[in-house]
Amino acid sequence: MADPMRIRAVAKDGAVIVKILMSHEMETGQRKDGAGKAIPAHFIQQVSATWQGKVVLSATWGTAISKNPFLEFSFKGGQKGEKIQVTWTDNKGDKRTDEATIN
Amino acid sequence: MSSIKLRAVVALSGLALACAVNAQQAAAPKKAPAPAAKKAASESKDAVTAEFEKFREMMEDASPAELFEAKGEELWKTRRGPKNASLEQCDLGLGPGVLKGAYVQMPRYFADAGQVMDVERRIVHCMVTLQGFKAEDLARQPFSTEAGTPDPVSLVTYVAGQSRGMKIAIPQKHAKEREAYRLGREIFNFRAGAWDFSCASCHGEDGRRIRTQELPNLTSRKDAIRAFQGWPGYRMTGGLMHTLQWRMNDCFRQQRFPEPGYASETIADLLTYMGVNANGYVYKGPGIKR
Numbered sequence: 001m002a003d004p005m006r007i008r009a010v011a012k013d014g015a016v017i018v019k020i021l022m023s024h025e026m027e028t029g030q031r032k033d034g035a036g037k038a039i040p041a042h043f044i045q046q047v048s049a050t051w052q053g054k055v056v057l058s059a060t061w062g063t064a065i066s067k068n069p070f071l072e073f074s075f076k077g078g079q080k081g082e083k084i085q086v087t088w089t090d091n092k093g094d095k096r097t098d099e100a101t102i103n
Numbered sequence: 104m105s106s107i108k109l110r111a112v113v114a115l116s117g118l119a120l121a122c123a124v125n126a127q128q129a130a131a132p133k134k135a136p137a138p139a140a141k142k143a144a145s146e147s148k149d150a151v152t153a154e155f156e157k158f159r160e161m162m163e164d165a166s167p168a169e170l171f172e173a174k175g176e177e178l179w180k181t182r183r184g185p186k187n188a189s190l191e192q193c194d195l196g197l198g199p200g201v202l203k204g205a206y207v208q209m210p211r212y213f214a215d216a217g218q219v220m221d222v223e224r225r226i227v228h229c230m231v232t233l234q235g236f237k238a239e240d241l242a243r244q245p246f247s248t249e250a251g252t253p254d255p256v257s258l259v260t261y262v263a264g265q266s267r268g269m270k271i272a273i274p275q276k277h278a279k280e281r282e283a284y285r286l287g288r289e290i291f292n293f294r295a296g297a298w299d300f301s302c303a304s305c306h307g308e309d310g311r312r313i314r315t316q317e318l319p320n321l322t323s324r325k326d327a328i329r330a331f332q333g334w335p336g337y338r339m340t341g342g343l344m345h346t347l348q349w350r351m352n353d354c355f356r357q358q359r360f361p362e363p364g365y366a367s368e369t370i371a372d373l374l375t376y377m378g379v380n381a382n383g384y385v386y387k388g389p390g391i392k393r
Binding site: 003004006 | 170174258342
């Protein structure tokens with residue numbers, strides 16, 4: 001399974017600010033190796049974050065997102081102690097889900 | 104004549120890129136020993152430097168270096184190698200397994216090895232003695248490339264993170280520690296190689312710059328933090344995690360010196376010289392660079 005994400009979630013003024021660091025090569029498919037052959041594309045295509053069973057963020061990504069991407073967003077509601085889950089899926093079908101507690 | 108100058112400029116610009124990072128990291132030390140001098144330095148910054156600093160502040164909260172800290176923690180605690188042991192008994196100078204504050208007190212003398220060792224040299228030593236890995240294997244490809252990040256790099260990043268927010272306090276108690284400082288200073292000033300450079304050629308005077316990069320004067324107290332802060336650092340270009348061993352290797356390359364030995368005494372001496380000069384400054388943890 002892919003390397004874990006680092007997730008920080010802080011409750012502030014009725015909203016939760018979530019910061020996520022993902023470990024991923026995010027290969028565009030346009031780079032060429034030493035022999036001149038294109039390195040196959042390998043990038044995160046879907047990201048979703050859920051809280052209390054509700055999807056609070058859903059994103060479709062492409063090759064413009066950089067390696068080891070950082071994502072920050074906020075959503076209304078959410079209290080300290082509750083959990084959020086973040087999942088990404090990439091174009092090869094690899095998947096990673098991590099959970100964090102809201103601070 | 105002009106072609107030699109051009110090569111020098113091209114090589115130095117690469118050196119400058121690395122040094123600019125150090126320049127930005129020192130923007131706001133928590134406890135500056137010479138606040139007046141620091142203020143004067145920041146007032147002389149131009150718009151380009153200000154933009155770099157803004158970028159750096161934004162990125163510090165989101166640094167992928169954290170991913171390598173996490174990886175390093177896993178490597179530290181996992182039983183690995185021919186001896187199937189973890190690194191939890193590794194002594195970084197404060198006792199076996201004591202990590203808090205160890206990074207900012209290295210390089211230091213280790214009696215069990217009879218040598219002054221920087222963090223990476225010591226971690227390699229522990230991987231060899233505790234886990235049974237071979238030093239030659241670790242020295243073969245010691246720096247991060249697209250192919251991957253060597254284990255010692257992640258381990259150094261983990262250990263460095265454990266000294267986040269702490270004052271640099273590299274010891275100079277043992278005679279060998281003082282000797283390492285003296286030798287480091289000599290190496291720093293030693294002109295050699297095809298271009299007759301020394302570290303001091305670029306880093307020996309105030310106000311030096313290459314294109315848009317301000318070069319820290321690493322012989323001065325006020326700029327010394329810029330050699331320590333920011334390392335180990337995640338380099339956005341290429342998405343690679345690098346340690347000071349890599350940085351020193353690259354400096355030698357840019358000066359057209361022969362390649363230094365990985366985790367060698369020479370590098371330990373250089374890091375002692377530059378590190379001790381930064382004693383008293385607060386280390387903010389692993390950095391991030393363009």
